[in-house]
Amino acid sequence: MSATSTAPADPTTTAPVTFPVTRSAAPVAAERRAEVLAAPGFGKHFTDHMALATWTRGTGWHDAGIVPYGPLQLDPAAAVLHYAQEVFEGLKAYRHADGSVWTFRPEANAARMDRSARRLALPEVGEQMFLEAITQLVRTDEAWVPAGGESSLYLRPFMVATEAFLGVRSAHEVKFLVIASPAGSYFTGGVKPVSIWLSQTYTRAAFGGTGSAKCGGNYAASLAAQDEAAEHGCDQVCFLDAGEHRYVEELGGMNLFFVHDDGSIVTPELTGTILEGITRSSILRLAQDLGHEVAERRVSIDEWRRGVASGRITEVFACGTAAAVTPVGRLLSADGELVHGTGEAGEVTSAIRARLTDLQYGRAEDTHGWLHRLV
Structure with a gap:
């Protein structure tokens, strides 16, 4: 197969695009x-x-x-x-x-x-x-x-x-x-913490790759690790960085947050290998509204383990479009098990989740102008 031009795609048309409706002749009853x-x-x-x-x-x-x-x-x-x-x-x-x-x-x-x-x-x-x-x-x-x-x-x-x-x-x-x-509701029986498998075999993305893009290849690359997580009885998989295998990046489809004993909240910084979640950026703002100091920086797996063991890290949660905010109850790996909290959603996690979902469902004032009416 011979190589061909890799010229970039033409820029988007400037003319407004409309979507006239052709209705289905056989809609669902x-x-x-x-x-x-x-x-x-x-x-x-x-x-x-x-x-x-x-x-x-x-x-x-x-x-x-x-x-x-x-x-x-x-x-x-x-x-x-x-x-x-x-x-x-x-x-x-x-x-x-x-x-x-x-x-x-x-x-x-x-x-x-x-x-x-x-x-x-x-x-x-x-x-x-x-x-x-x-x-x-x-x-x-x-x-x-x-x-x-x-x-x-x-x-x-x-x-x-x-x-x-x-x-x-x-x-x-x-x-x-x-x-x-x-x-339907992601948590049909109430919000319950999920279990996470730490992948030490696979990585999700590398510098210069497509980690910050929302493309199917990233998800395909996570499936073998997700299957590995399921084999160990876990709900989700957590990936470390591809370079040093030390720093926490994200789950297969969600971003991670760490709550500290002084009320501060940390999430892994965007390095080009992590998808910039819309829910993630919203939580950073809402957490500040609730009085929390927030930071985006690299978090090592050793810091995670030490923080839970010492009580410095009091809650861990993940976020994404499907589940909004999901508490993380335990982290499993080949090196053992790390349990967070009491097995229930933590106070900070619950407060942030409530603030986010109340806003999305119109139960709270939209002070940031984030809601867009469709109908």
Whole structure:
């Protein structure tokens, strides 16, 4: 196979992109939809429509619309199938008590998607097109937004290289889509601490790689370690840095925070190998609102162990879109087990989780202007 040009993708079109609606001729029956919303789980059921747009080099974004949900037709030579040129995002739509529907900091998701796209040599979507796509999709499928508890409509924007070409270069044809899936409460029986396996065999990302991009390859690279965690009875896996295997980075899909006995909170700093979580950055601000001193710096696995043993580290929690804030109860590794706290969610973890979810569901005043109304 001969090498070909690796010129970057054309910049995003400056013209506003709209998503006219073509309604499904066979939507899910209301009775069946009600059954799904009563127990949606996560990522198992999908709404009647999806957002779809195509990008071609020299033309930009075109043929955008809200269309019936259905399979994609891909050529077997589509670049995404061979070189994994794709990125994605994840955010939620929340039903508030008055029936309105809102999402949380979607501008930040749009900006992160564009950063990921640049790293993967894909075209940028831009904030206008990103917001238009999720807004029109949620308005079209509003009946799928659940109410009650911590249920929500999970939104998955993603972009894949669809050009049929086996040369190694950035693709000349790309598709952007948004699909939606109703999601139930992550903790159906109340918030309970999770167990973490410390991977000393695998690393998630290295300097200069794609660790700070939200792309499927990063998650694929974490699956063997996640399977290893499951074999040891753990819910999640924690990765150390690739260079020295000393510093805590992140879990397979969540960022980590450490609460100290003086009330200060520390999270591993962004080194280019850690995904910059939207929930992570929100917690840094909300923790300050609650009076905590916060810091972003490198945290070694030895500091973690010593801190728990001495009582210096009183709580550990993880955060992400799916679970919001998740307490960490214990860390397991080949070197033994480290237990945090009493087996229940800690006071600081619970307070931060409540502040975040109250804001997302409209139960608290949005003093930071983070909520964006969809319906």
